[in-house]
Amino acid sequence: MLFGRTNVNKFLVEEQRRNPALAGDFSMLVSDIVRSCKTIAQSVSRGALAGVLGDAGSDNVQGEAQKKLDVLANDSFLHHCEWGGHLAALASEEMDEILPIPATHPRGAYLLVFDPLDGSSNIDVNLSVGSIFSILRCRGDIKNPTEADFLQPGTQQVAAGYAIYGPATMLVLSVGNGVHGFTLDREIGEFLLTHPDLKVAPATREFAINTSNERFWEPPVRRYVDECLAGKTGERGKDFNMRWIASMVAEVHRILMRGGVFMYPRDTKDPSKPGRLRLLYEANPMAMIIEQAGGRASTGRQDILQLQPESLHQRVPVILGSREEVERLVRYHSDYDRGEDKPFTSPLFGTRSLFSNDS
Numbered sequence: 243m244l245f246g247r248t249n250v251n252k253f254l255v256e257e258q259r260r261n262p263a264l265a266g267d268f269s270m271l272v273s274d275i276v277r278s279c280k281t282i283a284q285s286v287s288r289g290a291l292a293g294v295l296g297d298a299g300s301d302n303v304q305g306e307a308q309k310k311l312d313v314l315a316n317d318s319f320l321h322h323c324e325w326g327g328h329l330a331a332l333a334s335e336e337m338d339e340i341l342p343i344p345a346t347h348p349r350g351a352y353l354l355v356f357d358p359l360d361g362s363s364n365i366d367v368n369l370s371v372g373s374i375f376s377i378l379r380c381r382g383d384i385k386n387p388t389e390a391d392f393l394q395p396g397t398q399q400v401a402a403g404y405a406i407y408g409p410a411t412m413l414v415l416s417v418g419n420g421v422h423g424f425t426l427d428r429e430i431g432e433f434l435l436t437h438p439d440l441k442v443a444p445a446t447r448e449f450a451i452n453t454s455n456e457r458f459w460e461p462p463v464r465r466y467v468d469e470c471l472a473g474k475t476g477e478r479g480k481d482f483n484m485r486w487i488a489s490m491v492a493e494v495h496r497i498l499m500r501g502g503v504f505m506y507p508r509d510t511k512d513p514s515k516p517g518r519l520r521l522l523y524e525a526n527p528m529a530m531i532i533e534q535a536g537g538r539a540s541t542g543r544q545d546i547l548q549l550q551p552e553s554l555h556q557r558v559p560v561i562l563g564s565r566e567e568v569e570r571l572v573r574y575h576s577d578y579d580r581g582e583d584k585p586f587t588s589p590l591f592g593t594r595s596l597f598s599n600d601s
């Protein structure tokens with residue numbers, strides 16, 4: 243594997259030898275995405291100096307208040323990718339509908355779907371945020387792309403990745419041949435390959451979940467977390483640590499670096515939503531990254547990458563990370579669905595589960 247002074251372009255040239263379909267438009271599209279992420283990294287790093295913190299004063303299609311950086315990051319993706327001539331259409335968390343490339347622009351055969359800024363609640367407190375992207379092939383008419391063209395299972399992704407704007411800015415990319423991490427060298431303005439062939443440790447003692455939602459969880463998730471909390475004295479016979487950054491990019495990155503399991507599971511907080519995270523531009527690209535690194539990604543009941551999307555902003559439950567832990571969670575879901583799960587108490591509150599039959 244290449245290392246040292248390998249930038250993203252050189253890396254892609256190597257990948258094209260393996261898979262000629264990645265030549266031409268594809269690698270130029272990735273270069274456009276890289277440019278978008280570098281621009282966003284620059285704004286994030288200047289923070290208050292660039293006047294980019296705080297609310298934009300608008301809501302996105304999902305009724306969420308947009309931050310200035312959500313809008314700016316979205317504009318950066320549009321600016322760098324819309325004119326490249328490699329796309330038939332784009333779609334984003336921050337745009338209600340897909341954006342077909344206008345007839346006045348050059349067009350190509352790919353679709354780009356992205357979360358321009360993930361972990362928005364962390365922007366104003368100077369913690370890690372990121373951008374997530376997924377590249378699909380447009381199977382319909384590239385002159386007249388529709389939302390239906392984007393509704394492809396995650397297995398069809400040609401590439402997926404994210405940029406993390408942390409203490410160092412990194413780009414993590416999979417083109418279907420493992421997962422590779424590049425660190426932005428600000429002196430030369432390039433992402434250099436620093437973390438080739440990332441692998442998710444199969445076992446872990448670390449979990450990440452927003453425990454303020456505990457009362458809304460389903461029993462299998464409560465069972466799993468209760469067992470982690472019981473530590474050495476419980477079923478698992480080992481102590482666990484917990485992390486929650488509230489930025490999926492940062493959680494996934496930590497899991498790639500040292501293992502762990504991340505959960506934003508189905509809950510009853512808002513029964514109209516089957517999950518918090520969005521399938522096309524959060525769950526699918528991150529599932530591809532995690533699975534390409536040897537981990538697993540599931541809703542608890544189905545592999546995320548196998549889901550047939552139904553709409554652009556569809557939400558799904560997400561459980562991903564170290565293989566052994568995700569498999570355990572999948573087993574707990576199936577035990578529960580077959581009526582075979584065990585009753586349990588919650589160490590968090592010392593009470594029996596909301597979902598149990600006890601009064």
Ligand SMILES: O=P(O)(O)OC[C@H]1O[C@](O)(COP(=O)(O)O)[C@@H](O)[C@@H]1O
Pocket residue numbers: 335357359360361362363452488489490491506518
């Ligand atoms: O506010 P909570 O419940 O901690 O949710 C945090 C989750 O929401 C997200 O921030 C959603 O993404 P956006 O910031 O792109 O809307 C995830 O990154 C993160 O895992």
Ligand SMILES: [Mg+2]
Pocket residue numbers: 357359360361490524
């Ligand atoms: Mg997000």
Ligand SMILES: [Mg+2]
Pocket residue numbers: 312335357358359360361362
């Ligand atoms: Mg976002």
